[in-house]
Every structure is written in C-alpha cells, then in structure tokens.
Amino acid sequence: MAVAAQGPMFDPGRPGLRVLLLVALIAVVAGGVYAWRSQPEPEPLAPPTPAGSSLSAPSAGSSPRPATVGGGTVGGAGAGVGGGTAGEVTVHVTGKVRRSGVISLPAGSRVADALRAAGGTREGATAGSLNLARRLVDGEQITVGASGPAGAAAPVPADPAAAVLDLNTATPQQLEQLPGVGEVLAHRITEYRDGHGGFRNVEQLREISGIGDRKYRDMKDKVRV
Template sequence: MPPSFETLRRLVATQGPVLAPGRPGLRLLLLIALAAAIAGGVHAWRSQPQPEPLAPPQPVSGSLRTAPASPLPPRAVSPFPTPGSGAVLEVTVHVTGKVHRPGVITLPLGSRVTDALQAAGGVRKGTGAGALNLARKLVDGEQIVVGMPGSAAAPIVADPAAVVLDLNAATPQQLEQLPGVGEVLARRIVEYRDGHGGFRAVEQLREVSGIGDRKYAEMKDKVRV
C-alpha cells in the first residue's frame, strides 16, 4: 500500500468519532433530504408539458369559387309597351250623356268604345248606342257623348284627328290616326324617336323617311313635343 493511503487511513480512524453526526445531525440530514425530494417532485410536476390550443386555420389566398348561378327562365315578351319605354300604357276618356255613371274613365291601352260604356255603367234604359262605333279603339283624351238633348239616340264622338298627339309618348296605333300615316310610317316615326332620344321639335318629322313637305304640313298642327 502506498504511504499516502496509509496516512489517510490513519487520519480517518483517528478523526472518525469527531466527524460522526450523531442522532440530531442524522435527523437534520434526513429532513434536508426529504425537503430536497419534495422540491424536486414539485419542480418535475411543474415542468410537465402543457397542451396548447391549435391556432385557427389561415384563409387560403385567392378568390373562392362559387357555384354557378342557375340560369333565369326566359321572360315572355309582351306585345304591349313596357314602363320606361316612353309609351302610354293607358287611355283616359270622358264618357258623358245617358250612361249610369258618367265621368272621366281610365282604361288599358287598346280598349274600345264598348269597354268605356261598360265602365260607365252602361247606357240607360231606353237609350241606344245609335251611331257609336262600339268596336272603335279609344283615343287618349277623347269625349264620348251618349244621347244628345232632343234626340234619344244621336250620340256624337270626338274626332280622333282633332286630338293633338305627343310625339314622344304616342303609340304606333295612335300615330296611325294622323293624316297620311299608316302602319309603316308610324313604325318609322317610333324608330326615329328611339334612335335620337326623342323629338325636341315638331320640325324633326321632316327627317323621318317618307314624310315630305305636303305630309308634314298636314301633320304639324296635330302633334306636339
């Protein structure tokens, strides 16, 4: 055995009783060890990983595709003028004379004299329609008189040619009542009106194909803008 180890052994044997902790020291060491074990357990419990909530998914960049809209069903094309087209949809007439409810009556465009008489309550008993053309189409602003005084059945009707038409609101049927205007020319007048944003002056009728100086002279006093 080396001399250094022998010297150490002798020193421990000599100082052994001094280094022994005894019972109080041993208890203290046990308490310290227990406290260290508790502290280590608490630390280990607190060091356990905690579950974290997942972040909400980020929106995908770019435009989202939407389902194609179902095609709309085809719309029926009405033969009558539609609102906003500049055409008159109604006619207003004055029914007077021997009817049950005389007065001003508004009827749909295309109504006839017989419709106006029915709307006025019909002709009074003992009074006939006389010379009235019940099948004639009504003209906006006209007056229908049933039963002139002194004549039981001598009705008169306002002359449609005497009505002044608005070039920007008249229908093709109304334009046909102008002197010298037929179906074709009435359609040309409407096409000119639609293509030029309406009439600004009566003189513009000269620019419509088919209207010469003579026809214009016959029409100019029966139209307005």
C-alpha cells in the first residue's frame, strides 16, 4: 500500500521514459563497440628464412683475373697465358721491350696495348716501324725495334710464284706478289684483316671487293692462315 501510494512519485511520464530508453540504447551501442574493439587482432607470422640465404653473394666490385705477361701480370686482360678464350687474343711481344713474353689481351686490342702491357720500350729504344694502331691477331709475334715491318712473314723468296703467304702476317708488299693483286687490292686485304681481327680461313678472301671467282682460284693455293 505504501508503494502504491508513492507510485506517482516514481512515474517518469512519457517524456522521461523516452529519455531513459535513449540513454539505455546509447549504453548498449557503446558497450558493443567497446567489446568489438577489445577483441585481440591476429598478428601475421614472419616468412620463413629461405635455405642458403646466409650465403654471401659475390662482391659486385670483384674484378676479372689479370693476364699473364711472362712471369708477371697485366691487370684487366682476362685469363692468363694458355687460357685464351673467344674474347681475347694471345700474342708474343719480343725485342726491345722491358718485359718480353706471351701476353693475353681483350679481343680488338691494338699493337699499342700489347706494347704497353710489356712495359713499353727499353730506355733509348723506339717502336720503329711498328703500326701501333693495328689490331692484334691471335697468335702473332710482335718484334719491337726490329728493322722492317713488324709481324712480317719470312722474306719473299727469289721466285714469288713459289711463296705461300700467311694472310695474317704478310705485308702489303708481299701480297702484291700474288697473281692479280696490285697495290690497291693488297691494301684492301690488309684493311679487311685489321677490321676483322685477322683471317680465320682462306675463303674469306671472297668477301673482299675486287676478288672474284677467277682471281680467288689463282690465289687460294698461294696463301694460308
């Protein structure tokens, strides 16, 4: 009876009831958001370390092995003597140089490079008639300070018809002794030789302007490589 008597005091009325419902709704939403944000987040596992990843890679600044000059070395020339590859030429430098011997240099190198690799000329000596700008031919010998053109073959015999010339070492004067070869054609042969790093076979003569089938037949038995 006491509660029934005091009932009107606790009745919030319609506006108060709406406020209470709104507060309760806000409390429920806030509690749900808090509970959702409080959930633990899974952390991704670190990727496994690849096998062999601890091996150190070769240094980017490593340099190729130097070439061998006699008993010494020449930097940046590739493999040593006897280890020639398609990307290098091996020549023998002798005569009035500081370090004569067999030298391996990159393909396309010039006589000046071989002379420099051999330490240059001796004191008081000169390169003489050497063509320092000529491309090197694999297997040739460069004689510094010798009289006559470097890399020349043996002197032409008294009978030029009996000579068998090496296309990679013959001088223009020797080439002029071949059938049908004059000064102009001899110059073309040496130009082709220097521009292609030497002749690999006699058939390459066909690629030179001025040497047709007939002239090639006359020449092929008198030359070699």
